[in-house]
Amino acid sequence: MRVSVLGAGSWGTTVAALVCKRHETLVWSRDPGVAEEINLRHRNQVYLPGFALPPALTATDDLVVAAATAQVLIMGVPSHAFRGVLERACDHVPPWIPVVSLAKGLEDETALRMTQIVEQVLPGHPAAALTGPNLAKEILAGKAAATVIATGDETVATLLQEILQRGLLRVYTNGDVIGCELGGALKNVVAIAAGMAEGLGVGDNTRAAVITRGLAELAQLGQAMGGQAATFAGLTGLGDLVATCLSPYSRNRHVGEQLGRGRKLDDVLAEMITTAEGVRTTPVAVRLGDRHGLELPICRTIHRVLTGEITARDAYAGLRHSPAGTESGPW
């Protein structure tokens, strides 16, 4: 198979490096310097410093070539760039080929999931999402991990499972695309909250409470939007939530930690090269909560911190004023 990955950031490059071991793989970067570095030096120093990439991996800065030669198209750009890149590529994408999203976010204006954008921009193409507890640098280092390919089409799921399964990376399939994509997007908001707890230095009991109540919150919203309860207890829900909330590699957790230390969001984002999707997903989650009549206390509190209305310390102190209800309730 010929596989094209659009986006040569941390995750797009990592997935391309896995796939290229058995399939002809081309990764597209809008930056000619990144494409040249991958082709000539087998490195991507900006996004994956210190890692050697397989010589079999080739790169291009020509979006048309990447789109037109693909038999499977993998979208590795963040959610805010997803529609734009796909719209630029769509006239060149061969008919009916599967399109896989790597992005863990929701579209700002529409709150759409990435596979819904694929269905709008490339109607008729099977759309899938690859999601799960998969920190790029651990995967590239060859450490064991599990992930999920989510698509409603079983034949496509099996094909993609075969293409993506490499070494110690176990690829499961799941037909609950809504639940898988929402778990991947919403866990980033909770990871910001867990990072804040870390930055405030408040301890492991607090972190455990944030993770558990965060899971309840993302499962509540996810089910209201059509996801299945079991999915949120699986790799794409609980699994990814734990990895992201605990890992020092997580960008979302990093943002939260810095806010917990009292820094300003703009200053934290200004020094980051890579993407923390949760910052954009938080307001979308709040709007979805309004739409579905849900309290979502963690998402709403994180939103107030991100907008500067309250500090991370205020958010933590505010717990005193919100009485706990039953464990099955929102608080």
Ligand SMILES: NC(=O)C1=CN([C@@H]2O[C@H](COP(=O)(O)OP(=O)(O)OC[C@H]3O[C@@H](n4cnc5c(N)ncnc54)[C@H](OP(=O)(O)O)[C@@H]3O)[C@@H](O)[C@H]2O)C=CC1
């Ligand atoms: N990193 C990880 O461990 C994982 C990430 N993900 C998800 O994968 C998605 C991508 O993340 P990741 O690779 O980490 O992000 P990075 O920030 O590492 O890289 C983003 C890439 O997208 C490119 N890009 C950004 N905007 C545009 C645009 N408008 N047009 C073209 N290219 C663009 C960047 O190019 P440029 O350098 O030119 O700006 C860069 O190559 C996210 O949704 C993330 O949540 C999922 C699992 C694991």
Ligand SMILES: O=C(CO)COP(=O)(O)O
């Ligand atoms: O999604 C991820 C791990 O599964 C990566 O998390 P961050 O985007 O927070 O780094």
